[in-house]
Amino acid sequence: MLYWVVSVLLVAVLGRAINEEEQHPLVPEIPSGLNRVPGHSIVRLCPESRDTDALAIENIANRPYVPYLNEEIDVLIWGNLTRDISVDSTVDYQINVTANTGDVGALNGTFHICDYLEKMHQPPDSNEPEKACPPSEGPIFIDYAFWFADFLVAPGQWSVQLDAKTPDGDRIYCLQTEFDLQCRPGYNGPECLRNTSDTTRISWMLQN
Numbered sequence: 275m276l277y278w279v280v281s282v283l284l285v286a287v288l289g290r291a292i293n294e295e296e297q298h299p300l301v302p303e304i305p306s307g308l309n310r311v312p313g314h315s316i317v318r319l320c321p322e323s324r325d326t327d328a329l330a331i332e333n334i335a336n337r338p339y340v341p342y343l344n345e346e347i348d349v350l351i352w353g354n355l356t357r358d359i360s361v362d363s364t365v366d367y368q369i370n371v372t373a374n375t376g377d378v379g380a381l382n383g384t385f386h387i388c389d390y391l392e393k394m395h396q397p398p399d400s401n402e403p404e405k406a407c408p409p410s411e412g413p414i415f416i417d418y419a420f421w422f423a424d425f426l427v428a429p430g431q432w433s434v435q436l437d438a439k440t441p442d443g444d445r446i447y448c449l450q451t452e453f454d455l456q457c458r459p460g461y462n463g464p465e466c467l468r469n470t471s472d473t474t475r476i477s478w479m480l481q482n
Contacts, residue, residue, distance in 0.1 A: 367435065392419040432454075
C-alpha cells in the first residue's frame, strides 16, 4: 500500500459515492487540453507533460472520488508504455498543505517507481495480484494506494504532484491534484483539526 501524499490513481475496486452531503474536490473540473485525461478522477496531467512521455495515459480513476482522513484512496491508471522502464526510475513528489487551523506545510521528496505499488499489471486486464515492476513496453495497469493516517497528517487543503522520470531524466509521467482532506461527515474528533506542525513525519503515510 502507498501513501499519496504525499509521497499520487478498473479491476474490481470498492468505490464510495460522493453525495451532496459529502465533501467535494477543490477543483472539480479538469482543465481542457493536454491536462484532461478520460476517467472519473481528481487527478490530471501536469502542464509540463508532453506526448513524448514514456507512459501514454489513457484513463485515470480514483476510489473513492475524494479522500477522507484516516482512509485509503486508490489511484488507478491505464495506459501504454512506449519503452521499457528501468528499476532505477524515480518519482519526485511535491506536497503542500493548508491545514484547517490555517497552518501551512510542505514536503518534497523522491521514491523509486516500483515502491509503494498496490498493483502493476501487464497485460492490464490480468486478475493476478502481481507487481510486474519494473514495467516493460506495452499496455499497463497501475494501482497506487495512499493512506492518510489521522495521527500523521493534517486535514485541510492539499495539493500534490508526482513527477516520474528515468535515470537519464526523461519523463515517464507527471500527475497532479488538489483536494480538501477532511474527516467523514458526522465525525468531529480532535484529529479533524490537526495542526501541520504536528505532521513531522508525513512520509510514514507510505506502507508497503
